Amino acid sequence: MGVISKYKTLTQAKDSFSKAEYERALEKFATVLQNYPNSKEAYNGAILAEMAMSGEGGAEALFDYYEILQEEDKEQADLIMSDILENIDGTLDTLSEIFSQPLRDKIDYEDGILYQDFQQLLDEGAEFRETFENIMFSTRVIITAKNDFIDFLDSLIEHDFRSMAITYLESALVAYPSDAQLRRLLKKLSKGKIIED
Numbered sequence: 001m002g003v004i005s006k007y008k009t010l011t012q013a014k015d016s017f018s019k020a021e022y023e024r025a026l027e028k029f030a031t032v033l034q035n036y037p038n039s040k041e042a043y044n045g046a047i048l049a050e051m052a053m054s055g056e057g058g059a060e061a062l063f064d065y066y067e068i069l070q071e072e073d074k075e076q077a078d079l080i081m082s083d084i085l086e087n088i089d090g091t092l093d094t095l096s097e098i099f100s101q102p103l104r105d106k107i108d109y110e111d112g113i114l115y116q117d118f119q120q121l122l123d124e125g126a127e128f129r130e131t132f133e134n135i136m137f138s139t140r141v142i143i144t145a146k147n148d149f150i151d152f153l154d155s156l157i158e159h160d161f162r163s164m165a166i167t168y169l170e171s172a173l174v175a176y177p178s179d180a181q182l183r184r185l186l187k188k189l190s191k192g193k194i195i196e197d
Helices: 006-018 022-035 040-053 058-072 074-091 094-100 115-123 128-138 146-158 162-175 180-190
Strands: none
Touching (some): 006 022, 006 040, 058 074, 115 128, 115 146, 146 162, 146 180, 162 180
16 A cells, blocks of 8 residues: 555656656656556656656657646546557657658558648638538548648647547657647647537
């Protein structure tokens, strides 16, 4: 049985992390782990603190993302973050590969609609939610450029597709953990009450 207040110590650890006091945060997370070895939150926090201490810029973005996930479903947040941290080495190149090569040669466009074509429909006056829902049920949107991906995520957030935006953002943060545009979208996603899709 633990001899410390798990909740209080985790709160202190997260506060320290938020203030960029990573060594203190690591100590607090480690204290929780010593007393509660099965605490996924303490384990994930310790790894993020170690990442931040070693200068990996993505640690802060992943921590912010973790906080947002915890507001939605704490247990699920722990599992998602554990999965991201366990697989981070193998997935860091996933999206960067996608956006660094010309994919036009590799994609069968019969499998979906190009984002540029989707955007053109919107520019011509189509309503985002209705148009996107119609496309979702019949095909998929093919995105071949990072800027289009950022724009697409922004539109999902603007039009209340919150859970879908979180899913895409999760993958993007693994590949681009310190990307300023993704962090801006993360903050936007965490503000206000957005209707679930």
